[in-house]
Amino acid sequence: MTTIVAKFGGSSVSDANAIRQVAAILAANPARRFVVSSAPGKRHGDDVKVTDLLYQLYALRKADYTATLTAIRARFIDIATDLGVSASSLDFDTEFDAIEEQLVTNPSRAYLASRGEYLQCKLIAAFLGWEFIDAAEVIRFSKSGELLAVQTDEALARRLRGVERAVIPGFYGAAADGSIKTFSRGGSDVTGALVARVVDASTYENWTDVPGIMMADPRIVDQPRTIERLSYTALRELTYLGASVLHEDAITPVRERGIPINIRNTFDPQAMGTWVQTSMPVADPSDPAIIGLAGKQGYTTITLRKPQWSGMPGVSGTLFDILGQANLVLDLALTSIDGWTVAVSTEAFAPVRHQVMGQIKTALEPATIEIENGLSLLGVVSSGACSETILTGQVSAALSDDGIEILSIFRWGDLHLITVNSSQYQQAVRALYGALVAGRA
Numbered sequence: 001m002t003t004i005v006a007k008f009g010g011s012s013v014s015d016a017n018a019i020r021q022v023a024a025i026l027a028a029n030p031a032r033r034f035v036v037s038s039a040p041g042k043r044h045g046d047d048v049k050v051t052d053l054l055y056q057l058y059a060l061r062k063a064d065y066t067a068t069l070t071a072i073r074a075r076f077i078d079i080a081t082d083l084g085v086s087a088s089s090l091d092f093d094t095e096f097d098a099i100e101e102q103l104v105t106n107p108s109r110a111y112l113a114s115r116g117e118y119l120q121c122k123l124i125a126a127f128l129g130w131e132f133i134d135a136a137e138v139i140r141f142s143k144s145g146e147l148l149a150v151q152t153d154e155a156l157a158r159r160l161r162g163v164e165r166a167v168i169p170g171f172y173g174a175a176a177d178g179s180i181k182t183f184s185r186g187g188s189d190v191t192g193a194l195v196a197r198v199v200d201a202s203t204y205e206n207w208t209d210v211p212g213i214m215m216a217d218p219r220i221v222d223q224p225r226t227i228e229r230l231s232y233t234a235l236r237e238l239t240y241l242g243a244s245v246l247h248e249d250a251i252t253p254v255r256e257r258g259i260p261i262n263i264r265n266t267f268d269p270q271a272m273g274t275w276v277q278t279s280m281p282v283a284d285p286s287d288p289a290i291i292g293l294a295g296k297q298g299y300t301t302i303t304l305r306k307p308q309w310s311g312m313p314g315v316s317g318t319l320f321d322i323l324g325q326a327n328l329v330l331d332l333a334l335t336s337i338d339g340w341t342v343a344v345s346t347e348a349f350a351p352v353r354h355q356v357m358g359q360i361k362t363a364l365e366p367a368t369i370e371i372e373n374g375l376s377l378l379g380v381v382s383s384g385a386c387s388e389t390i391l392t393g394q395v396s397a398a399l400s401d402d403g404i405e406i407l408s409i410f411r412w413g414d415l416h417l418i419t420v421n422s423s424q425y426q427q428a429v430r431a432l433y434g435a436l437v438a439g440r441a
């Protein structure tokens with residue numbers, strides 16, 4: 001039997017109408033047998049996500065939390081009433097008593113945050129008449145909050161055996177002692193991917209409120225096109241570079257099994273969305289089509305120089321050790337004659353700057369050190385099948401024709417990584433989109 005795992009994000013389940021839309025999507029294809037859902041998201045621009053309300057509740061645990069708890073309860077009662085699911089059949093009184101009791105006697109941030117997905121999925125399961133499976137039973141974490149992949153696979157496989165249809169909450173699981181743990185924000189995507197892997201789904205559908213993955217940031221480029229198809233690698237590159245698509249950890253479980261991910265719009269279910277898959281259609285090598293653009297702002301560069309440094313072994317090892325011990329991730333490292341430049345996140349560098357600079361001075365004794373803020377990384381991801389030489393030329397030309405200073409540019413497989421001043425970042429994105437996407441139609 002073909003099985004599709006359908007994960008719905010917070011905006012796809014933010015109120016009763018949205019959930020009715022979800023039910024219609026499920027009814028349209030009986031292969032959609034397993035649903036993973038987020039907690040109710042925003043219903044409109046000024047609304048607050050239930051997960052954020054739950055974090056607020058935790059923050060207020062020693063203060064007056066009543067209004068927040070009432071607001072959370074009201075969200076669920078409203079949805080249940082509108083869907084015609086009786087609050088008593090869901091045992092909301094007992095559930096909310098338990099939440100308040102924990103809040104007062106034994107507050108756990110993760111437990112409270114998880115209640116959004118837990119209650120939501122109980123509600124959706126009751127509405128659909130499907131089985132509810134508590135993620136605490138099947139998603140296994142270590143005591144310190146790391147996902148235990150093997151134990152999770154085993155627990156999920158055992159529990160799902162023979163189950164026809166089920167609704168499983170995203171975002172959380174439990175450690176062996178029963179304590180609730182969560183993934184980082186957006187983690188329901190990870191739960192969906194873990195379920196898809198275990199049931200060997202034909203597709204992992206990820207339903208959102210956007211048409212798919214955009215070719216560029218819609219806050220910078222007006223109405224960018226949607227990417228129709230891309231590889232897992234290209235998706236990881238775009239995600240790493242800041243495109244907000246899927247939780248980063250959601251890609252590996254499905255990629256390992258070659259399960260395609262289909263990102264779809266709950267409110268436009270006829271549209272095909274974006275497909276993420278292993279095999280890509282063969283592209284014309286003379287046609288340097290790009291997949292998408294993404295980038296990150298807020299970098300600091302550290303440049304060290306010392307005469308006669310080049311050719312001296314061990315400098316890079318020492319430098320990388322110092323940065324690594326300070327928990328800094330290197331997003332760029334360049335070396336040339338007698339010098340090194342590394343780029344790190346400005347936010348991450350600020351609190352450890354003093355310690356790092358002290359260690360660099362003692363261990364490496366550089367002749368000069370320059371620290372510069374205000375750098376951005378910009379990535380152009382191509383299909384990998386085209387002539388990268390043509391693309392390199394086009395990227396450089398698009399930027400320089402627009403008066404943008406290229407601080408560095410290099411190619412890593414099908415990714416071109418360019419550094420520009422943050423003051424020119426948005427202009428650079430628009431210039432590249434204009435030349436490499438809009439200008440080609």
Ligand code: ASP
Pocket residue numbers: 009010038039049051052116170171184185186187188189
């Ligand atoms: N509800 C959680 C969040 O807001 C997890 C999720 O939606 O994936 O981050």
